[in-house]
Every structure is written in C-alpha cells, then in structure tokens.
Amino acid sequence: MGKKKKRKEIKIDYYELAKLLGYKSERKVNKAIHHLLEDGKMINLLKCGAKIHGKWVKDLREYMNLLTVYLNIPTKDDVANVGKLAKQIEEKLDSLEERITPLPYVEKKKSCKKRLTKEEIRERLLKNLINSINQQNFKK
Amino acid sequence: MKRKQKKKENRWSGIQSLLTDPQPKRGQTPKKEVWKINKATLWYYPSPHKKYNTPLFLIYSLINESYILDLSPGISMIESYVKEGYDVYLLDFGKLGYEDGDVSLDDYISIIQKGVKRALIHADSKDISLVGYCLGGTLAVIYAAIAQEPVKNLILFAPPINFSETPIMKKWFASLKNKEINIEDLFDQHTVVPARMVELVLRLAISPVTFSSYLSLLHHANDREAVKKWRLFHRWVKSHVPFAGVTLKQLINEVVRDNKLINNKLVIKGEPVLLSNIEANALVISTEGDQLVPEILTLPLLEQLGSLDKTYKREKGGHVTLAMTGKIPKFLQTWLAARSELVEK
Numbered sequence: 001m002g003k004k005k006k007r008k009e010i011k012i013d014y015y016e017l018a019k020l021l022g023y024k025s026e027r028k029v030n031k032a033i034h035h036l037l038e039d040g041k042m043i044n045l046l047k048c049g050a051k052i053h054g055k056w057v058k059d060l061r062e063y064m065n066l067l068t069v070y071l072n073i074p075t076k077d078d079v080a081n082v083g084k085l086a087k088q089i090e091e092k093l094d095s096l097e098e099r100i101t102p103l104p105y106v107e108k109k110k111s112c113k114k115r116l117t118k119e120e121i122r123e124r125l126l127k128n129l130i131n132s133i134n135q136q137n138f139k140k
Numbered sequence: 141m142k143r144k145q146k147k148k149e150n151r152w153s154g155i156q157s158l159l160t161d162p163q164p165k166r167g168q169t170p171k172k173e174v175w176k177i178n179k180a181t182l183w184y185y186p187s188p189h190k191k192y193n194t195p196l197f198l199i200y201s202l203i204n205e206s207y208i209l210d211l212s213p214g215i216s217m218i219e220s221y222v223k224e225g226y227d228v229y230l231l232d233f234g235k236l237g238y239e240d241g242d243v244s245l246d247d248y249i250s251i252i253q254k255g256v257k258r259a260l261i262h263a264d265s266k267d268i269s270l271v272g273y274c275l276g277g278t279l280a281v282i283y284a285a286i287a288q289e290p291v292k293n294l295i296l297f298a299p300p301i302n303f304s305e306t307p308i309m310k311k312w313f314a315s316l317k318n319k320e321i322n323i324e325d326l327f328d329q330h331t332v333v334p335a336r337m338v339e340l341v342l343r344l345a346i347s348p349v350t351f352s353s354y355l356s357l358l359h360h361a362n363d364r365e366a367v368k369k370w371r372l373f374h375r376w377v378k379s380h381v382p383f384a385g386v387t388l389k390q391l392i393n394e395v396v397r398d399n400k401l402i403n404n405k406l407v408i409k410g411e412p413v414l415l416s417n418i419e420a421n422a423l424v425i426s427t428e429g430d431q432l433v434p435e436i437l438t439l440p441l442l443e444q445l446g447s448l449d450k451t452y453k454r455e456k457g458g459h460v461t462l463a464m465t466g467k468i469p470k471f472l473q474t475w476l477a478a479r480s481e482l483v484e485k
Contacts, residue, residue, distance in 0.1 A: 015151075015359040022355035026347070033348045038311045047321060054325040061329070076238055083239030087178050094177055098257065104264045107288045127448040 154361035164368045167210040169219045175258040179234030182255045191225025192480040195263045198230045199276035205379045206232045211372045215466040229259040236382045241331025243384040246409045252283045269293035285413045293479050294420040298433040302402040302440040327385040335380040416446035421479050427457040
C-alpha cells in the first residue's frame with residue numbers, strides 16, 4: 001500500500017535527437033544531389049563547362065602575359081622559373097650528400113621476378129596455408 | 141534543476157568558446173627535422189623509451205595536411221607509436237607552389253625513396269616499417285614494389301588501389317573509363333590545382349552538403365575536450381593542400397581510369413610496378429563506415445601482393461577514425477610488435 005509507484009522518467013535528449021535527425025536529413029539531401037549529378041544531361045553540362053573553363057583560363061593567361069610585356073613586370077611563370085632553378089640546385093646538392101653518406105643496410109638488386117626453386121615453392125605454399133589459417137583465426 | 145541549468149550554461153559557453161578561445165595547438169609530440177627537399181620535410185619523433193630497432197616511416201595522403209596523425213596530446217597516432225617504443229619518421233609533402241606544377245607521381249615516389257634512405261641512415265637501422273594512410277598507402281605500395289631499400293613491414297590504412305568499379309558516382313566513373321570526360325585541358329591550365337578546388341571536388345563526390353557535424357558540436361558542446369577535438373578535426377578537414385596537375389592527371393588517367401596499378405601495368409621512373417615484387421610483411425586495414433575508400437578499392441590488393449605474410453583487417457569506424465583514436469589498435473600493436481626487431485639490452 002505504502003509503496004510509491006516509481007514512474008519511469010523518459011528523458012529526451014533534444015540535442016542528440018537533433019543530431020540524429022540532422023544526420024538522416026543530410027544523407028537524404030546528399031543522395032538527392034548525387035542523383036541529380038548522375039543524370040546524363042548534368043554530366044554533359046559539366047563536361048562543356050569544364051571545356052569552356054579551360055579555354056577561358058588559357059585565354060586569360062595569354063592576355064595577362066601580353067599585358068606584362070608592356071607593363072615591364074615579370075609574369076608568374078618567370079617567378080616560377082627562378083624557383084625551379086633553386087629546386088635544381090637543391091636536388092643536386094642532395095644527391096651529392098646522398099652519395100658520400102655510407103648506408104647502414106644492403107641495397108636490394110634491381111631484378112624482375114626471380115624463378116623459384118622447388119623448395120622455395122614448397123615453403124611459399126606452406127606459409128600461405130599457415131597465413132590463411134591465421135587470417136581465419138584473426139576474423140574470429 | 142541546478143545541475144541541469146549548469147549543464148545548459150556549459151553548453152553555450154562551449155559554443156561561445158569557438159569564437160573567443162584561441163585555436164587549440166596541434167602536433168605537440170616532440171619532433172626534429174631530419175631532411176628537407178623542396179616543400180617536403182622528413183620529421184623525426186624519437187621514442188623516449190625505445191623498445192624496437194625497426195623504425196616506422198609514415199606516409200600521409202597528398203590531399204590533406206599530415207598533422208591529423210599528431211592532432212593533440214591524447215589524440216595523436218604518432219604519440220601512441222612513440223609511447224609504444226617505436227621511433228617514428230613522418231614524410232610531410234608540404235604545400236606545393238605554382239613552381240611545382242610539373243611535379244609528377246614519379247617525383248613523389250623518388251621523394252619517398254630518398255626519405256626512406258635518410259630515415260634508415262638516421263636511425264642506423266637495417267630495415268624499416270612503412271605505414272601508408274589513404275592515398276599515402278597507394279604511394280607506399282608503388283614505392284614498395286620498386287624499392288631497393290629493405291622494407292620489412294608494410295601497413296596500409298584504406299589505400300585506394302583497385303578501380304575496376306566504384307560504389308559512388310557510377311555514371312561519372314563510366315564516362316571517365318570510356319574516355320568521354322577529358323580532364324587534360326583543365327589540368328594543363330591549372331598547373332597546380334588550388335586547395336579549394338580539391339576540397340570542392342571531394343565534397344561533391346562524397347558529401348556535398350554537411351551540417352550534421354555542427355549538430356554534433358551542439359550535442360557535445362558541454363564537454364570542453366569534445367569541443368577542442370571538434371575544432372582540431374574541423375580545421376583539419378578544411379586544410380586541403382594544392383595538388384600538382386601532372387600528378388593528378390597521372391593518378392586519374394593511369395591509376396583510376398586505366399586501373400594500371402592493380403593490373404601490374406603501371407610504370408614509374410621507367411620501372412614496371414609489379415605488386416608481386418612486394419615481399420614485405422603486409423597488413424591491410426579498412427573500415428566499415430569509410431565512404432571515401434570503400435573495401436572494394438582495397439581488398440583485391442591482397443591477392444596481388446608477393447608477401448608470404450599478409451593479413452587483412454576490417455575495423456569499425458570511418459575514413460580517419462583509426463588515425464584519430466589516439467592509441468594503436470590492439471591488433472596492430474600485436475602484429476607490429478611480432479614483426480619488429482627488439483632493442484638488445
């Protein structure tokens with residue numbers, strides 16, 4: 001009689017709910033966008049767009065280069081060429097440094113696929129078998 | 141009631157902190173620059189209590205910045221490797237400039253090769269373990285196939301290798317395979333593809349609209365640590381790097397369209413990239429919720445590898461979950477320890 005009925009309190013975490021709903025709606029919106037993008041017409045449209053964009057960038061760059069001649073200023077390519085020279089020097093110094101440094105390991109010889117002996121094939125097969133058993137155990 | 145109110149206050153103060161607090165520091169594991177060429181840097185993370193002689197050489201993707209591997213103390217993969225007793229070398233490709241437009245896939249493999257050499261010399265080690273993340277995994281596979289250096293272990297986290305089919309953007313993929321889409325002109329003009337463009341293309345392919353991450357922030361806003369982690373991760377997601385046009389063309393045309401890597405037809409630096417040449421112990425990991433690199437892009441690699449010791453592991457989580465957990469997964473810990481040389485005492 002004196003027992004108080006404990007009501008189960010149902011707590012709603014609105015933030016978690018918002019997160020879940022947001023995640024679900026995001027997936028739906030993205031799916032719809034992907035569906036739209038997968039349309040043949042859209043692919044053709046973007047293909048043309050990319051072509052026009054490429055041509056536009058090329059023309060713009062050519063006009064800029066022409067303009068820099070009259071303005072007597074270096075182009076971005078000119079500056080990049082100086083950078084490339086510095087890169088070349090750095091690479092040469094690096095390869096020199098590499099040559100004079102002794103290696104702590106033995107370099108592998110460059111070779112194509114070597115022919116295996118019978119014993120090597122047997123060993124390989126055995127190891128593959130052990131491997132697959134290990135793999136199954138790993139999955140378990 | 142009081143407690144509830146406090147929690148509410150905390151939540152909004154957590155959101156407020158986004159505007160008022162300075163950006164949290166990233167990459168705090170002690171490191172030293174070992175080698176540098178052009179924009180690439182080889183970082184060395186020494187282990188305070190070294191247990192293994194075989195160092196780890198980490199290769200990250202070319203799309204984002206590599207600091208995801210060392211986000212912050214407690215959420216750093218590098219920190220956990222170091223704590224476990226491994227010396228770590230991280231090859232950071234840096235941000236390309238306009239002058240690097242002609243950097244090709246061959247150049248990236250050369251940089252990896254030189255980096256591995258430098259790491260081996262610096263560590264005075266006889267062999268090394270390669271760890272490749274995402275596209276860095278693809279690069280690690282290409283390098284391992286033509287490596288002259290002693291690569292003992294090859295660990296790959298979601299490497300996109302097989303492009304016979306794709307679960308996303310199927311019509312686009314078919315158009316690319318049939319050579320209906322011509323990317324040559326576009327990339328020729330954009331010598332270096334801007335970071336913003338890389339981000340837009342990736343978003344378009346995976347998730348064009350994203351707002352759930354902000355709702356997730358709202359949900360965890362009363363937890364300061366969660367807000368900090370969110371800020372670090374959010375900044376990293378937005379930190380795309382420019383992509384060299386020549387490399388992108390090579391990757392799209394040869395690796396994706398013609399699927400040359402898995403078919404052993406890729407040629408790098410004049411050498412055929414034969415996956416059967418890889419004899420290192422291999423561990424390939426993929427995650428169930430990975431939308432960017434689903435299992436189909438990774439799994440067929442295992443059959444092609446020449447390694448005698450190869451393992452495949454499928455884990456729960458998304459594309460970068462494992463890099464963000466801040467601890468080495470148990471299976472990786474066991475696998476790597478069994479295949480690394482112990483320091484003699």
